[in-house]
Amino acid sequence: MPAPPPEGGSPAQGGPTDHTLQITNQRGYGYHTQMNVSSKPERSRLSAEDWENAALHLIAEQGVGALAVEALARQLGVTKGSFYWHFRTRESLLNAALERWERYGEREIISQIEEIADPRERLPELFRRVAHELQSHRVYAALLKALDHPQVVPVMARVSQRRMEFLTTAFREAGLPPAQALNRARLTYAAYVGFLQLNFTLGLPRINHEEFDAYIEHMIATLIPG
Amino acid sequence: MPAPPPEGGSPAQGGPTDHTLQITNQRGYGYHTQMNVSSKPERSRLSAEDWENAALHLIAEQGVGALAVEALARQLGVTKGSFYWHFRTRESLLNAALERWERYGEREIISQIEEIADPRERLPELFRRVAHELQSHRVYAALLKALDHPQVVPVMARVSQRRMEFLTTAFREAGLPPAQALNRARLTYAAYVGFLQLNFTLGLPRINHEEFDAYIEHMIATLIPG
DNA sequence: CGTTTACCATACGGGTGAGTATGGATTGAC
DNA sequence: GTCAATCCATACTCACCCGTATGGTAAACG
Incomplete structure (x- = not known):
């Protein structure tokens, strides 16, 4: 089984990443992309948090029922293969996104x-x-x-x-x-x-x-x- | 085309049927069923209104998203063949059920x-x-x-x-x-x-x-x- | 009693979306 | 540069559900 380790918590954890729950654009304007102005969205590697933010963005616009992995992948410019590396299942994404929203969306006001x-x-x-x-x-x-x-x-x-x-x-x-x-x-x-x-x-x-x-x-x- | 006439308004219309929007049991206790106490639900012929009431019942319990024709058919003890005689599509059932609810559920209070x-x-x-x-x-x-x-x-x-x-x-x-x-x-x-x-x-x-x-x-x- | 009409079962085709398998591409460590 | 880890693409299976086609059965009518 050369299957990668898509654990529940996902491999990416810890680190000085910016936690501010920004549900703005699809991609978070990658770290070192080639700055092309083409119509294609900027390409870099995705993290689990990118998927969670995109999920929250989609939920806010079209509801929880519209949370589909292939739709999200299209919106992010990748395919399902990327998703199932970061998350074990669709439910795990929902849980992670909800948890994230609960944590960082509370003390706004x-x-x-x-x-x-x-x-x-x-x-x-x-x-x-x-x-x-x-x-x-x-x-x-x-x-x-x-x-x-x-x-x-x-x-x-x-x-x-x-x-x-x-x-x-x-x-x-x-x-x-x-x-x-x-x-x-x-x-x-x-x-x-x-x-x-x-x-x-x-x-x-x-x-x-x-x-x-x-x-x-x-x-x-x-x-x-x- | 020996296809039956499942028109939009459905063939059954007019008549002294009891219009009170009772969303009680699955079947409306048919007209002349054999009154069996078996576990199987009572069998008789279904009307479009029976489907609409069952739809409203299901909507009230599990939401609009759970309104599936095969699930409804199972709940009513029949198969899809019955449904597609009374209604042209799933949307038409939803529209009919909503229309029914809007009409008879208004002046309750x-x-x-x-x-x-x-x-x-x-x-x-x-x-x-x-x-x-x-x-x-x-x-x-x-x-x-x-x-x-x-x-x-x-x-x-x-x-x-x-x-x-x-x-x-x-x-x-x-x-x-x-x-x-x-x-x-x-x-x-x-x-x-x-x-x-x-x-x-x-x-x-x-x-x-x-x-x-x-x-x-x-x-x-x-x-x-x- | 036979025929028409109303109602239902069965079987199929097609579309969608989740999840899997596997190989390729990219990145970072050394 | 090499190698391993990380990330992603492609192709597939499977399950679900809508809608269709068609034949069967019970009720209504003459």
């Missing part, structure tokens, strides 16, 4: 909000920032529609649980008694999730910018005590 | 709510009834996760639009000025949609009955003016 001194200003600031960075929540919205998939359920459970706890303490710090703070967090988070669903794939709240801002302010006035 | 005399009592009543009949919204929750499917988008757009308008007028009748009523309706509907997502497939708000009722009352107190 929460850590920034926690630095705000006045607790009463945190929630309005959180609402406004989330509303103006909806694009970064496309993976979450796509995963929300794939909750029938057994692999995404635990990830989403953990992420939603953490966000819910953050919201609950924020509402407590804003002056609500504990029981009300928990329910208000549930309501707020449900409104957030529902808005993602209704806004992305369905384009239901067909509203322009200023109307959207007015909606956000209405949310703030309705949900945040003060 | 709205018509009942409209009969309430006092407008200020309508919204709390609506909230409580919807909260205690979540099971009938499983199809809507499943369709919500299939918004990348082109066939479900127009249906969901129409249904959501109607419900949004109903909510908007209800909030106006409850005393809110028009602009605020619209935004409050958006917020309320987003909370409804998000709760469906977080509750069904993800079991996130792991709360018992009295805690759930408390949450509903919190929603009423927070979102409904007065």
